[in-house]
Amino acid sequence: MQVIGVTTQQEVHIVSRTRKFHINEILVIEDPSLQDPKGEVVETLAYNRLIPMGLDKSLVDHQILETLKNIGYDIESDEINVAKLRLFEEAPYPVRTGCRVRLPRFEEVRKLLVKTTPQEGMVLGEIRGTESMASSISPDLKDQVAMLEQGKYRPQKGIPFLFDIKTMQQYPHVGIFGGSGSGKSFGLRVMLEELMKLRIPTIVFDPHFEMDFRDHVPELKDRCEKLQNRSLIVQIGRDVGISFHELSTRDIENLLRAAGGNLTDAMVSAVQELHKRRDSYTSFSDRVSNLVKAQEEGANGLRRRLEGSDLTPREAEQINELLALLKEYNSLPAASVRGIHWRLNRLEKAGLFQHDIRSIEQGLELGKLVVVQGSSWVLQVFATYVIGSLYRKRREYKDQKLNGEEGRFFPPFVIVTDEAHNFAPKGVDSPAKSTLREIAQEGRKYGVFLFLATQRPTLLDETITAQLNTKFVFRTVRGTDIQTLREETDLTPEEAKRLPYLRSGDTFVSSAAFGRTVFIRIRAAYTRSPHVENPFDELEQVAAERNDKVLAVIEKHLPVFETDLLSLIGEIRRECGLDWDLSRFKQELDRLSESGQIVKHETPFVTRYDRK
Amino acid sequence: MLSVSDEIKRKLEKINESIRKLYPISVLDPVAIRKRLSMFGKFYKIEKWKDEKIKDWLSGKTLVGVDGSVNSTKGLQTRTLSVFQALAKGTKGEEKWATDVYTPLLEEEGQDQARQAQHRGKLLSRLELEVTQFAIEKWQPKAVMLDGSLFHFYIDHIEDWQKAAKVAEEKGVYLVGVTEEIGSQGLVKEVYPELKGWSDRDLLYGVLEVGEAFEWEDWSPVGSQMWKMALRSSRSPLPIGLDGLEAQKEMRFDLVSLVYTLTPEQGRGIPFWLDIVDNQVRVTDPLVETLVEQYIDPDLRHRIFMPKRNERII
Ligand SMILES: Nc1ncnc2c1ncn2[C@@H]1O[C@H](COP(=O)(O)OP(=O)(O)O)[C@@H](O)[C@H]1O
Ligand SMILES: [Mg+2]
Numbered sequence: 001m002q003v004i005g006v007t008t009q010q011e012v013h014i015v016s017r018t019r020k021f022h023i024n025e026i027l028v029i030e031d032p033s034l035q036d037p038k039g040e041v042v043e044t045l046a047y048n049r050l051i052p053m054g055l056d057k058s059l060v061d062h063q064i065l066e067t068l069k070n071i072g073y074d075i076e077s078d079e080i081n082v083a084k085l086r087l088f089e090e091a092p093y094p095v096r097t098g099c100r101v102r103l104p105r106f107e108e109v110r111k112l113l114v115k116t117t118p119q120e121g122m123v124l125g126e127i128r129g130t131e132s133m134a135s136s137i138s139p140d141l142k143d144q145v146a147m148l149e150q151g152k153y154r155p156q157k158g159i160p161f162l163f164d165i166k167t168m169q170q171y172p173h174v175g176i177f178g179g180s181g182s183g184k185s186f187g188l189r190v191m192l193e194e195l196m197k198l199r200i201p202t203i204v205f206d207p208h209f210e211m212d213f214r215d216h217v218p219e220l221k222d223r224c225e226k227l228q229n230r231s232l233i234v235q236i237g238r239d240v241g242i243s244f245h246e247l248s249t250r251d252i253e254n255l256l257r258a259a260g261g262n263l264t265d266a267m268v269s270a271v272q273e274l275h276k277r278r279d280s281y282t283s284f285s286d287r288v289s290n291l292v293k294a295q296e297e298g299a300n301g302l303r304r305r306l307e308g309s310d311l312t313p314r315e316a317e318q319i320n321e322l323l324a325l326l327k328e329y330n331s332l333p334a335a336s337v338r339g340i341h342w343r344l345n346r347l348e349k350a351g352l353f354q355h356d357i358r359s360i361e362q363g364l365e366l367g368k369l370v371v372v373q374g375s376s377w378v379l380q381v382f383a384t385y386v387i388g389s390l391y392r393k394r395r396e397y398k399d400q401k402l403n404g405e406e407g408r409f410f411p412p413f414v415i416v417t418d419e420a421h422n423f424a425p426k427g428v429d430s431p432a433k434s435t436l437r438e439i440a441q442e443g444r445k446y447g448v449f450l451f452l453a454t455q456r457p458t459l460l461d462e463t464i465t466a467q468l469n470t471k472f473v474f475r476t477v478r479g480t481d482i483q484t485l486r487e488e489t490d491l492t493p494e495e496a497k498r499l500p501y502l503r504s505g506d507t508f509v510s511s512a513a514f515g516r517t518v519f520i521r522i523r524a525a526y527t528r529s530p531h532v533e534n535p536f537d538e539l540e541q542v543a544a545e546r547n548d549k550v551l552a553v554i555e556k557h558l559p560v561f562e563t564d565l566l567s568l569i570g571e572i573r574r575e576c577g578l579d580w581d582l583s584r585f586k587q588e589l590d591r592l593s594e595s596g597q598i599v600k601h602e603t604p605f606v607t608r609y610d611r612k
Numbered sequence: 613m614l615s616v617s618d619e620i621k622r623k624l625e626k627i628n629e630s631i632r633k634l635y636p637i638s639v640l641d642p643v644a645i646r647k648r649l650s651m652f653g654k655f656y657k658i659e660k661w662k663d664e665k666i667k668d669w670l671s672g673k674t675l676v677g678v679d680g681s682v683n684s685t686k687g688l689q690t691r692t693l694s695v696f697q698a699l700a701k702g703t704k705g706e707e708k709w710a711t712d713v714y715t716p717l718l719e720e721e722g723q724d725q726a727r728q729a730q731h732r733g734k735l736l737s738r739l740e741l742e743v744t745q746f747a748i749e750k751w752q753p754k755a756v757m758l759d760g761s762l763f764h765f766y767i768d769h770i771e772d773w774q775k776a777a778k779v780a781e782e783k784g785v786y787l788v789g790v791t792e793e794i795g796s797q798g799l800v801k802e803v804y805p806e807l808k809g810w811s812d813r814d815l816l817y818g819v820l821e822v823g824e825a826f827e828w829e830d831w832s833p834v835g836s837q838m839w840k841m842a843l844r845s846s847r848s849p850l851p852i853g854l855d856g857l858e859a860q861k862e863m864r865f866d867l868v869s870l871v872y873t874l875t876p877e878q879g880r881g882i883p884f885w886l887d888i889v890d891n892q893v894r895v896t897d898p899l900v901e902t903l904v905e906q907y908i909d910p911d912l913r914h915r916i917f918m919p920k921r922n923e924r925i926i
Pocket of ligand 2: 181183184186
């Protein structure tokens with residue numbers, strides 16, 4: 001390998017006749033006057049000078065190439081490999097053309113690539129382009145990860161990528177970007193496994209119901225033992241909810257907003273008037289629904305009813321109460337009150353007010369990873385509440401400590417969510433946004449950190465995006481998103497050009513903590529998501545199962561004649577739960593005979609189905 | 613179309629007339645030329661070899677192509693720097709390079725253009741012969757094809773040529789020179805003494821069939837100890853020239869067949885292997901520029917080697 005062509009202080013080109021370059025591999029230029037600078041391959045190219053020659057000529061050349069091949073000429077040997085190398089540090093003057101270039105030994109690049117230990121850091125994957133150093137890797141870094149490539153597990157070959165979580169103090173928050181199928185969820189899972197390994201209290205919002213860690217990958221089972229009992233899954237409405245009496249009027253406004261979009265000014269002032277401190281859900285919602293009732297009937301209607309005969313004292317009392325309500329809140333427009341009523345019902349139906357967040361707090365205090373599941377909108381409502389509430393707890397504890405007071409300990413923690421653009425969209429208001437923004441800007445003071453994943457970086461609130469000091473950029477195809485990512489990271493034009501072609505699981509890590517972009521492949525996850533089934537496989541499997549059942553019933557009766565079919569239909573209904581009529585059943589029998597599972601005999605008199 | 617002044621049109625028409633006088637249609641009849649030629653030499657029909665045959669012939673040995681290239685900075689004749697490269701390349705992946713640089717600036721006394729050209733020719737021949745000899749000794753090839761006639765080595769650098777030829781004979785390595793254009797005039801002078809200014813190339817144009825060779829025993833000058841033939845190796849009407857060692861003359865038809873076999877029918881008529889070598893060895897303008905830029909101090913570079921023309925803006 002050798003430096004060729006025009007060089008600059010930042011970049012050189014390298015050629016080799018014999019060695020193919022790997023993108024992102026690290027090479028050492030032997031230029032003693034510059035202390036043997038190192039760099040990373042950012043572009044590779046192999047070209048065969050015979051191919052451009054042969055292009056405008058005819059088949060004859062191929063024939064002659066064949067002849068040459070026949071007498072021992074290997075066309076590939078005339079391939080020239082060219083690589084563009086970007087120096088890690090700018091050289092004071094250009095590298096000399098003609099310098100020899102070699103592969104580094106691990107110790108020469110250790111400092112550049114490894115910033116912590118596998119025990120203290122998050123072991124996230126393998127640094128691409130480091131395979132050539134396999135033999136000189138130090139023992140403490142060997143065999144730290146397993147990799148999954150083309151559906152097959154393989155042992156670690158290169159240097160593991162270790163993310164030093166302690167640097168988050170200085171460079172807080174992580175973003176995970178990439179199009180659908182690029183490996184975000186998979187990468188998130190690996191990160192969560194590592195957070196569990198490190199016993200870092202974590203709360204995960206899981207809109208896809210995929211973050212379940214109980215199912216272990218059998219091939220890697222020795223690696224995941226330490227993850228047992230470190231996670232907890234809670235569902236909104238079943239296990240956790242919001243304690244209504246703790247809510248401030250502002251909280252309630254936010255919840256109502258989340259339940260149905262923006263609140264009108266009239267609605268806001270209605271809430272402010274209707275909500276009283278220490279209201280329980282029941283006291284508040286009764287007040288609202290009674291007011292709705294009263295407004296519908298109107299003062300006159302109510303009074304008329306009061307004048308009517310045969311009222312029990314209880315009924316009279318109720319009507320008087322309604323009248324009193326109507327008088328108290330006579331300024332509130334009925335439409336606004338109805339709107340509040342409707343939204344409140346929606347929250348209630350989701351089971352939001354039947355539980356509290358004690359189990360989440362406990363989980364975090366025990367250093368666990370708590371996964372919160374719920375449908376998308378409920379999750380947003382709940383996240384708004386729970387994030388605000390946990391963050392407040394942590395902040396109060398820290399502030400108290402700062403003032404020398406002895407508060408109740410609440411741990412630092414990490415907040416993780418996929419589809420982050422739904423929680424904090426750019427340009428539009430959303431309930432969770434202001435809290436997330438505050439954490440993005442202030443969180444590190446209190447030890448609260450964000451891991452946000454999204455497939456649409458362009459749609460994520462830009463204040464938050466700018467605070468994500470480490471960004472994992474997976475395959476991205478959309479031009480606007482690539483543009484956004486280029487503005488928000490130090491990805492080079494060459495790297496940006498590669499984004500649409502990355503394989504699932506390959507990612508650029510652009511990190512202030514690392515000081516440069518590293519290209520890695522996320523390791524194999526030790527656990528897997530409960531619904532890995534492909535929907536089409538599922539379809540096939542369901543069809544096959546049904547087929548087997550039907551066949552089992554039929555086979556008991558073979559041979560069957562056309563005249564016997566009706567009684568069989570009844571049995572199939574009972575045994576397989578299939579409500580077929582005669583013609584449908586005949587079609588199914590024909591299908592079975594076409595696929596050779598039974599045989600159909602037709603005579604002019606009768607049709608008979610039999611074993612094959 | 614550019615507008616062309618009447619004056620230039622007239623001048624070109626006159627030139628055309630004059631050339632026509634030199635090459636009158638009456639003598640350009642291929643049949644007549646063939647008839648005349650056959651009184652001096654012989655025509656041969658050459659076959660292309662099948663893959664099996666060529667493999668047998670090489671008997672596992674390598675086949676080597678040799679070519680060289682020189683290129684210079686653009687500027688005044690005395691203010692140039694030339695880069696030379698020669699390459700011997702074997703079909704089994706062997707390669708031997710030789711390189712040199714030259715500038716008339718450092719010669720004791722000023723040299724005129726002709727002397728310089730001669731010097732460059734000699735230098736390039738020396739490098740080509742160096743890699744040829746290396747290839748013969750180190751790789752034991754069956755044959756070495758050289759780009760250009762062997763005869764020009766004899767003219768340019770007789771000592772090295774004789775050394776190389778001797779080694780080839782001793783080791784039983786066949787040498788064959790391949791020229792794209794036949795530059796000699798001996799044949800025409802012998803066959804049509806009345807045609808002044810003709811070269812052998814003009815005479816042979818379109819006369820041979822594809823795959824046909826013509827041999828005239830006295831083509832090579834006596835002292836050179838070489839055989840020489842013309843071969844129409846492709847569809848192009850211009851034959852190529854082949855020459856080889858007198859001592860290896862009985863193998864000449866094998867060498868002609870070999871060359872013919874390896875030549876694309878559509879191309880310029882020389883073996884593809886030599887095309888490959890040529891392509892690889894060529895000293896391109898950017899290569900010269902880069903080398904000068906890298907290794908010659910900027911002040912010297914601008915003062916001496918950069919023609920003003922480079923700064924032209926249209
Ligand atoms: N690091 C990886 N190693 C191996 N396969 C991966 C990796 N990351 C993703 N994949 C494959 O790609 C698929 C899609 O990844 P996923 O994380 O679901 O994408 P996303 O969440 O970005 O839509 C996964 O099901 C898995 O098969
Ligand atoms: Mg996903």
